[in-house]
Amino acid sequence: MTPPDWNIDSAIELYNIDRWGTGYFSINQRGNVEILPTTDPATAIDIMEVIEDARDRGLTFPLVLRFQDLLRHRVETINLAFQSAINEFGYKNNYRGVFPIKVNQLREVVEEIFDAGRPFHLGIEAGSKPELLAALAINSDPESLVICNGYKDCQFIRSALLGNKLGNRVIMVVEKLEELFQILKVSKEMGVEPMIGLRVRLQSKGAGKWATSGGENAKFGLSTADLVRASETLRAEGLAHCLKLVHFHVGSQVPDIGTIKRAVREAARFYSKLAKLGHDLGYLDVGGGLGVDYDGSNTAFDSSANYTLQEYARDVIYNIMDVCDSEEVPHPIVISESGRALVAHHSVLIVEAFGAIEKFDNGNDAKARQDDHKLVRDILDIEKNLTASNRTEMLHDAQEIKEQTLSMFNFGLMDLESKAKVEQSYWRIAARIVKLFQEEQDEVEYVPDEVKELEVALGDQYVCNFSVFQSLLDHWALGQLFPVMPIHRLAEEPTRHATLVDITCDSDGKVSKFIDLQDVKETLPVHTLKGDEPYYIGFFLMGAYQDIMGDLHNLFGRVNEAHVFLDEDEEDGFYIEETIEGSTIGEVLSMTQWSQSDLIRRFKKQVDAAIKSDRLKPNEGMKLLTAYERSLKNYTYLHINYGR
16 A cells, blocks of 8 residues: 555655656656656656557557657757857857767668758768768758768778768768878879868866777877878878868766866867868867766766756857967867767667566465474574564574575475575565664664665566667666666555566576666665556666667567657647567578578478378468467567456
8 A cells, every 4th residue: 555655756756757857757647657758748748648559559568669759859959058058158150960870870760850950950970881871861951061980991981972072061080090091092083072070089088988988098089190190191182171170089978077178178279279280170079978867866977967968068169169269260160979968868668577586475474383493493483573673683693594594405404395484584584674774764874784785685576578688788788877667656656676687598687777866776666566467667768879789689689669759639649650560580580590481491391290200180280380480470579468
């Protein structure tokens, strides 16, 4: 039963949704998470209504929901923040954002971003040949930019120069000096003047999980000596005017604004000095790094950012202006590649929790019997006599009995039933001790570490229908935190704590680190599962990188998708414009060189052999073959019925 002091505000505070949600997410009076794609309460969408609509269309879980109007709002918000900073400081040039397509290459996402960015002449950044060909096709605005980062071969360079021939502003950023010589050679062969940028390798180093993207030992960029030689080469070739841009990248998800300020000032100094060498520069690209506050703490923690979008824009514009004014160099057009901040918020992954692995049965209190093993009677006696005053001593005694039980069992001196009774009693004792400390948390100055460890150990494991390796690769590989919470039943107080485990056969397939204002939590507050009802958990701010970087561990493929748009004429205020079905079993097998037709042929051979040997009747064999063929067309994830 929900206590009288629990309400929606309690849920908002517990999951910090009002902080990391940035105005895009909240909880409504029904206890469901709601999405506000424009931050306007009038546009709120109940996420459970979207799920019901998606289910009616035949989509099962896991399911990605994309809120396309939220994408548009992010594009507008970032551009308007820079325009506001330009107006405030009297900056004498413009801002031109570019979307780094590597952050999310999905066509529907890129097209929505470009449509929203058309009034702002939003451009695109490409780091590979496939990305460049997509960029050249989608970018038709002569005022927007195509920035080419990454290492380049002659084919890459030729493709970029084709864009220049069409009259587009395609700038190739030189990552190492040899690329400059290649660009000049190929451009002469094609008879096209290139637009060239130089990536400078700054002394300033980033912070957070991607700190090694910048600094002296960064993978990309030119040293000061390389910059001088590049300048001399261009002047010697009579192409000094082709150097248009200076670029730097201090790292992705930079949590500390101080890092950004130092890097921007250093890069602006390089820009100014190169301009004074006679180059017709016009663009300064500050790269990516604009952080997303995943945990809502507004700190310099890896999964947060201690600054706002407005502060970021103001600091970038002011520091470039300040350095250029001191060098008496005209203000450049400012470019940023803020991909994560553009797309992270628009995507939510919904998974079903369909089972719980619990430490003990809370409703199965045991009583000592005369024929029980002595250790069973001893630990049940501890459980009976446990009080607030003796809880620490009793914990130590119970821990000792648990250890003795394990030793005796391993030596064959204890039966299975006795071991089970000791373990169940131990976990009940542990749960009561943790509760005693929680009840006194306002009066107790110090909670022992062993009690904190107990609290984590007591957590359930909720089994969820998804793959960490496919949908949460940054969490698995780098420990990146994402906001995670139940998306319904939030009018009820969550009484359980759990880690989340996926359906892969890998012990790493779990989520056991969760956001918290103070630190990192090792369990998530959840509700007790009801066997006849689905329980949905949402992973939020998933739009950057996770769609593209997932792997095929256990051959769990891409998940189902639904693209949601606002529409005031609809009864619920939204409609699902498009659904994209996830990978089928046959499709993921094909990705690993398993031919579906060959698999069917091999299976049929076994069916024929079974019929020939009278192990199967012909009709039964044909039914088996048909079932096998149909299975290849099924979704790779579990189908959970709940009696539906």
